[in-house]
Structure formats: C-alpha cells, structure tokens
Amino acid sequence: MIVLGIETSCDETGVAVYDTGRTGAAGLRAHAVYSQIALHAEYGGVVPELASRDHVRKLLPLIRQTLAEAGLGVGDLEGVAYTAGPGLVGALLVGAGVARSLAWALELPAVAVHHMEGHLLAPLMEDDPPEPPFVALLVSGGHTQLVAVDAIGRYRLLGETLDDAAGEAFDKTAKLMGLPYPGGPQLAALAEAGTPGRYRFPRPMTRRPGLDFSFSGLKTQVMLAWRDSDRSDATRADIARAFEDAVVDTLAIKCERALDEAGCDTLVVAGGVGANTRLRARLHDMAGKRGGRACFPRPELCTDNGAMIAFAGALRLEAGQRASDAVHVTPRWDMATLPEVVPAHGS
Ligand code: ATP
Numbered sequence: 218m219i220v221l222g223i224e225t226s227c228d229e230t231g232v233a234v235y236d237t238g239r240t241g242a243a244g245l246r247a248h249a250v251y252s253q254i255a256l257h258a259e260y261g262g263v264v265p266e267l268a269s270r271d272h273v274r275k276l277l278p279l280i281r282q283t284l285a286e287a288g289l290g291v292g293d294l295e296g297v298a299y300t301a302g303p304g305l306v307g308a309l310l311v312g313a314g315v316a317r318s319l320a321w322a323l324e325l326p327a328v329a330v331h332h333m334e335g336h337l338l339a340p341l342m343e344d345d346p347p348e349p350p351f352v353a354l355l356v357s358g359g360h361t362q363l364v365a366v367d368a369i370g371r372y373r374l375l376g377e378t379l380d381d382a383a384g385e386a387f388d389k390t391a392k393l394m395g396l397p398y399p400g401g402p403q404l405a406a407l408a409e410a411g412t413p414g415r416y417r418f419p420r421p422m423t424r425r426p427g428l429d430f431s432f433s434g435l436k437t438q439v440m441l442a443w444r445d446s447d448r449s450d451a452t453r454a455d456i457a458r459a460f461e462d463a464v465v466d467t468l469a470i471k472c473e474r475a476l477d478e479a480g481c482d483t484l485v486v487a488g489g490v491g492a493n494t495r496l497r498a499r500l501h502d503m504a505g506k507r508g509g510r511a512c513f514p515r516p517e518l519c520t521d522n523g524a525m526i527a528f529a530g531a532l533r534l535e536a537g538q539r540a541s542d543a544v545h546v547t548p549r550w551d552m553a554t555l556p557e558v559v560p561a562h563g564s
C-alpha cells in the first residue's frame with residue numbers, strides 16, 4: 218500500500234510517501250520537512266497563528282515536491298494519513314483539511330494518526346525492527362513518557378514528566394545561557410566541548426521509586442550556576458555538559474527501571490531528544506549490558522516528520538481502520554485510548 222503522510226501538528230510541515238509493498242522500491246519512498254524555526258525565532262517560541270498560516274503556504278508545494286522525489290503521481294497513492302493530534306488546533310486543521318480533501322477527491326481511504334504514536338513507531342522503519350512487547354521512551358519538545366507497548370496500538374503509560382519535557386528543558390536551559398531559539402540541539406553541540414565533572418547537577422526523582430520525571434528544577438540549578446559564574450564560553454560549555462549528563466543519566470536510570478518493571482530488555486526511543494548522541498550511546502550501553510537492545514530512528518526521523526505519520530497510518534490503514542469524512546482533529550489526545558492494530562486477514 219502506498220500511503221501519503223502529512224504532519225502539521227506544530228512548527229514543522231512534514232510530508233512523506235511510505236510503501237508497505239514487498240518490492241525493491243518498498244519502504245520510505247520520499248520525505249521532506251519544512252521547518253518554521255526562522256519564522257518563530259524572533260518571538261522566542263512558536264506563535265500558533267503564524268504556524269497555521271505557514272502550513273497553508275507550504276503544504277501543497279511540499280506534497281508536489283515529495284511525490285516528484287518518489288517518482289509518483291497522485292494517481293499512485295492508495296491511502297492518506299494525517300496527524301490529528303495532539304498539537305496546535307489551527308496547525309492540525311490545515312493538515313487534516315488538506316488530507317481529507319485529497320482523500321475525498323481521489324476516492325482514497327484516510328486515517329487520523331496520533332502524533333506520539335508516529336514518534337513511537339518511527340524506529341520500526343529501520344532495519345531489523347523490534348517487535349512488541351517492548352518499552353518506549355518518548356522524549357520530545359512536549360512529552361517525556363515511558364510507555365509499555367504490549368502490541369502495536371496497545372499502549373500503557375508507565376511514567377511521565379510532572380513539569381517540563383526533556384526537550385523543553387534543553388531549549389529553556391539553552392535560552393537562559395543566551396543561545397538562540399530553539400537551543401536544544403545547540404546546547405547538545407556545546408556540551409561536546411565541555412569538561413565533564415566541572416559542574417554537577419542533581420538527577421531529579423531518581424532516588425525515590427517510580428517512573429515519573431521532573432526537569433524544571435534542573436533549569437533553576439543551571440540558572441544559579443550560570444549567574445554565579447564568569448560567563449565565559451568555556452564555562453557555558455562546561456555547564457551544558459553537566460546539564461546534558463544529568464538529563465541523560467536521569468533518563469537512563471528510569472529506562473532501566475521501566476525495563477525491570479515490564480520484564481523485558483527491548484527499549485525503543487523516539488522524539489527529538491532521541492537525536493542526542495550522548496543519550497543514544499548511553500541507552501545502547503545500558504540495554505546491551507542486560508542482553509537486550511535500544512532501538513532508535515535515524516536522527517532526522519527523531520524530530521517531527523511526515524515519514525512517521527505515513528508509516529503509522531499505513532499500519533492502521535492496512536488493518537482496515539478509517540477516519541470519518543469529517544475534518545476532525547483532537548488537540549489533546551491520550552495515546553492509551555487508541556485501538557489496537559490487528560492485522561487484517563491475508564496481509
Ligand atoms: P511533541 O512531539 O511532544 O509534540 P515536538 O514535536 O515539538 O513535541 P520534536 O520535534 O519531537 O518535539 O523534538 C523537538 C525537541 O527535541 C526540541 O525540544 C529540541 O530541543 C529537542 N532536540 C532536538 N535535537 C536534540 C539533541 N541533539 N539533543 C537534545 N535535544 C534535542
């Protein structure tokens with residue numbers, strides 16, 4: 218099945234074509250992401266109305282470009298998948314409106330995809346994909362969750378952040394040390410030049426039992442350390458390194474605990490912070506030591522993209538699931554309420 222995927226939940230317009238067929242051309246046929254970062258940079262954060270308008274401007278050209286890159290025409294498409302939530306309501310409506318209209322005009326089935334399920338399933342697009350049951354760590358700009366994946370579509374929340382998401386903590390920490398928006402990836406790059414151990418920050422909520430997280434206190438610790446420092450470039454890098462070490466350590470401790478609780482050794486990691494080199498190395502190491510493995514998407518598929526939506530949508534379309542004809546979005550949406558994906562007979 219050849220599925221067009223459309224992602225517009227926040228500030229990235231993502232489009233992709235995923236082919237579930239068994240031919241040599243199967244897999245991810247093409248994907249393109251247009252990031253609105255420059256548009257929102259002067260405001261220091263995403264402005265919802267500007268985001269919606271930019272999706273309107275960019276979505277159709279990006280669909281044409283992606284189809285051309287895949288060497289396909291609209292007539293080759295067999296299904297349409299779009300992000301229906303969670304996210305910014307106006308931004309979601311742009312993607313849902315275009316996806317539903319295309320599906321209606323081309324007489325194709327369409328399916329509404331949960332953005333975090335998209336992230337969660339992205340590692341399954343890579344070679345040698347893991348099979349459930351496994352534990353998933355979702356670490357993005359808006360979420361930090363540990364999820365038990367009993368089957369595709371059957372998700373149980375094991376723990377989540379009580380305040381800032383890990384990506385949000387990266388971005389806010391970068392901002393308070395004067396890095397331009399969105400600073401997460403830049404903070405991570407800076408940490409590479411830092412001296413490990415010159416600063417040390419706490420590993421929040423790791424001493425008590427449980428799988429929840431809290432990252433907002435860490436930001437305050439950084440703020441105090443930075444305020445009382447010489448504010449040199451070297452110090453900024455040293456603090457960045459200490460912050461990254463604290464986040465990576467905290468995530469690794471909780472992931473290991475979640476694997477113990479779930480009684481399994483396969484960890485799947487997704488979301489923007491999953492692109493972090495040090496986190497990847499640390500979790501590979503942790504899972505390997507217990508005889509299991511950690512599975513990640515390639516870094517470009519950790520952050521928002523249309524490929525993960527095309528892929529998750531293709532699994533649901535092949536299982537016979539369909540969205541109603543209405544242009545409907547769900548800005549707040551609990552992943553645990555999703556139906557399980559039960560493969561249809563004969564596929
Ligand atoms: P959500 O998926 O929860 O709705 P989102 O879609 O905005 O949020 P993503 O696109 O998955 O989030 O990820 C973006 C986040 O990932 C940002 O907070 C960014 O700082 C962070 N991020 C990206 N690359 C890195 C990196 N190398 N190290 C640390 N953080 C990173």
Ligand code: MG
Binds near residue numbers: 227228229358521
């Ligand atoms: Mg984004």
Ligand code: FE
Binds near residue numbers: 332357358488520
């Ligand atoms: Fe995301």
